Amino acid sequence: MSGRRIFARPARLAAIAPYVWMVLFFLVPFGFVLKISLSQTAIAQPPYEPVFDLTAGWEALRAAFAALSLDNFRLLASDDIYVFAYVRSLTVAVTATALLLLVGYPIAYGMARLPTRWQAVAMVLVIVPFWTSFLIRIYAWINILQHDGLLNQILLALHLVSQPVVWLSTDSAMYIGIVYSYLPFMILPLYATLAKMEPVLEEAASDLGAPPWQVFWLVTFPLSLPGVGAGVLLCFIPIVGEFVIPDLLAGSNSLMIGQTLWLEFFTNKDWPVASAAAIVLLVVLLVPLLLYERLQRRQLEQGR
Amino acid sequence: MTDELPRTDVTADTVGAGALPAAGEPLLRIEGVAKTFGTFRAVNGVSLDIMAGEFFALLGPSGCGKTTLLRMLAGFEAPDEGRILLGGKDIAQALPHERPINMMFQNYALFPHLTVRDNIAFGLKRARLARADIATRVAEMVALVKLEGLEKRKPDQLSGGQRQRVALARALARRPQLLLLDEPLAALDKKLRESTQGELMELQRRLGMTFIIVTHDQEEAMTMASRIGVMRDGKLAQVASPRELYEAPRSRWIAEFVGDINLFDGESKLRDGHRLVIGTRDAGALVVDEPREPVGAGKFAVAIRPEKVKLSRRGPVSEAGHETAINRLDGVIADICYLGGTTTYKVKLDAGGTVQASVANSARLDVNAYSVNQHVVAWFTPDDCVVLPS
Structure with missing residues (x-):
């Protein structure tokens, strides 16, 4: 009896740990951002007001609360620049995720069908780029994509183009950068589900008269949907808020929400509007997250 | 492949075999x-x-x-x-x-994301059968393997036996x-x-x-x-x-692979009409019937199934004229293995080897059972033996 109690306590602590983590590193910062988004910008330190001062007494605190307003959110809704930034972010994320799925699925499928000892090698090859700093890899792409860069040299040498193509500061360059950077996040979950799938199921489908494309659409793809869901969300959510890649590779004529946030925070020093934009982004991303949550729960229930 | 293949007969209304080959020709x-x-x-x-x-x-x-x-x-x-x-x-x-040709897979390979009905219908849909025909055929198959009422279940909601039936129905559909x-x-x-x-x-x-x-x-x-x-x-x-x-196994390996068998290695000694006498190291001279395909001189193994080895306390009851034709091996019971329907006795032969005898337990009371160390005679007839190339 007492022996069980000794073991029960650490187990309970371990169960609480993720919640403590969530409260400390997500909920509390979220509270700060939410509060700032309801404040007004000010030329002060910090650059917004009101500031909650717990030592100033009850009346001052009530006054500070009363000063909070939804003005920043109204501004976001009324100014096209923000709406465009959100729409552009979502468009880029949807397009890039679709491209990632198209590129990542065949790679993951090929990996899952390799002989076991080669699968480990392929896995290392997918992960190896992470050993180099992300920024350096993006700068490497700038190098490859510039006017006299490697890509144009190859295209010219193969006589595919007669003039160097302008790649930098275009959406193409941005999509190349995004697909390149996020590919492992698409491949790994896809690979995990495809490797788990028994190849005999594909044989059974083909035995029952399904030509190869039907085997894929009726058996392989439906059974890999959990991996597709995980890969799509792992890519889609961070791409919506992506800042570095569009900033370095895309043109400056249309901004994604991440770039807009950066401008508000660091150039305009408008913390409240930037916070409001961040809150709206979070709410927008909550939708696919909840969808994914439900998908996973349904699979867990099915798995039983 | 330009030759048109024989098509699966998926349009017939009743369950039956596909187009048969010409009479006398193998399928x-x-x-x-x-x-x-x-x-x-x-x-x-x-x-x-x-x-x-x-x-x-x-x-x-x-x-x-x-x-x-x-x-x-x-x-x-x-x-x-x-x-x-x-x-x-x-x-x-x-x-x-x-x-x-269809296959029923080991571990069944049922599609986990499809119901029993859709698993069975999978092959029919690929054959572009009309919707109503598919429904009829699926119902037919479900009845054939007695899975009524389980059509909407997924494979993981079925027992092993039920899954086996779905796999069979899917392959037969x-x-x-x-x-x-x-x-x-x-x-x-x-x-x-x-x-x-x-x-x-x-x-x-x-x-x-x-x-x-x-x-x-x-x-x-x-x-x-x-x-x-x-x-x-x-x-x-x-x-x-x-x-x-x-x-009539054709080789020593097959004789040992299929069922239990006693094997005695030896050399052919002499021929007596349609009988051979083979001298074995472990059981002495054994009289056997000449195999259908005549064998020359050389090394052979005499094979005898355990259930064809009889045991008795005093040796076979002599019937006039048959005595010489019976192989008679003296020994003691070394080991007894009771299996319910039969008992397997391991007999240590005086000649050196051992022989296994499987005896039907035809009586409930063990009045006729032998005990360890008891002297017995193991005997069998020449036509119960198989001669195998060694």
Whole structure:
């Protein structure tokens, strides 16, 4: 009896740990951002007001609360620049995720069908780029994509183009950068589900008269949907808020929400509007997250 | 492949076999088929004819090539050499979905994301049957394997026996000319396996279909199949009826692989009409019938099944004229193994060797049972022995 109690306590602590983590590193910062988004910008330190001062007494605190307003959110809704930034972010994320799925699925499928000892090698090859700093890899792409860069040299040498193509500061360059950077996040979950799938199921489908494309659409793809869901969300959510890649590779004529946030925070020093934009982004991303949550729960229930 | 393949008969209204080959022609002819993986020759020149309506078993230890041969029939592997003729047409290089052959997989390979109904209908939909026909056929199959009421379940909501039935119904739904069964009962427990064996045989007879089953379980092969092909090291070691395989094995290896057997190595000593006398090291001189294919002088093994070895306390009751023809081995009981229906006695022979005798426990009370260290006579007749090249 007492022996069980000794073991029960650490187990309970371990169960609480993720919640403590969530409260400390997500909920509390979220509270700060939410509060700032309801404040007004000010030329002060910090650059917004009101500031909650717990030592100033009850009346001052009530006054500070009363000063909070939804003005920043109204501004976001009324100014096209923000709406465009959100729409552009979502468009880029949807397009890039679709491209990632198209590129990542065949790679993951090929990996899952390799002989076991080669699968480990392929896995290392997918992960190896992470050993180099992300920024350096993006700068490497700038190098490859510039006017006299490697890509144009190859295209010219193969006589595919007669003039160097302008790649930098275009959406193409941005999509190349995004697909390149996020590919492992698409491949790994896809690979995990495809490797788990028994190849005999594909044989059974083909035995029952399904030509190869039907085997894929009726058996392989439906059974890999959990991996597709995980890969799509792992890519889609961070791409919506992506800042570095569009900033370095895309043109400056249309901004994604991440770039807009950066401008508000660091150039305009408008913390409240930037916070409001961040809150709206979070709410927008909550939708696919909840969808994914439900998908996973349904699979867990099915798995039983 | 420009030749048109024999199509699966998916439009007929009643369950029945597909188009049959011309009378006297085999449904399936395997000609010198070989398959090599790397340096391993998995199937090494197999030739075999299978007639329509047969229940044929491919039996062998693991790694003997039986599964590879079956996979070549299904189309999952292409043979490196040889031809596979189905109804006279070479299908060796045809893809699996082009063959009027279906397979019931080991562990069933049911589609986990589809219901029982959709699993069974999968092959019918691929054949572009009308919606109503599919529904009729699925209902027919569900009734055939007694799965009524479970149509909307997913495979993970079924028991092992039910899953086995879905797999069978799914493979039968297209009415293949040939049904391949890869260890179909291996995942079932013993009781269920035995009853399912009976059901499979009954189904095969009723549908008049041709079944090829792959198994490593010789009892299963003996029970169900009308003919058995024993495979070893990629080759067919013997193709025979269950009875012939058991009573007239062609080699020492087959004799030992199928059932239990006593083997005595020796040399032919003299010939007495249609009888041979073989001198053995472990059991002295044994009188045996001359095998059908005459053997010359040299080394032989005398094989005798344990249930054909009789035991008695004083030796066989002498019948006039027969005494000389009976092999009589004196010894003591060394070990007793009671198996319920039978008891196996291990007899240590005075000549040096041991012989196993399997005795039916035909009486409930053990008045006739022997005990360890008891002196007994083990005896058997010359025609119960098989002479095998050593």
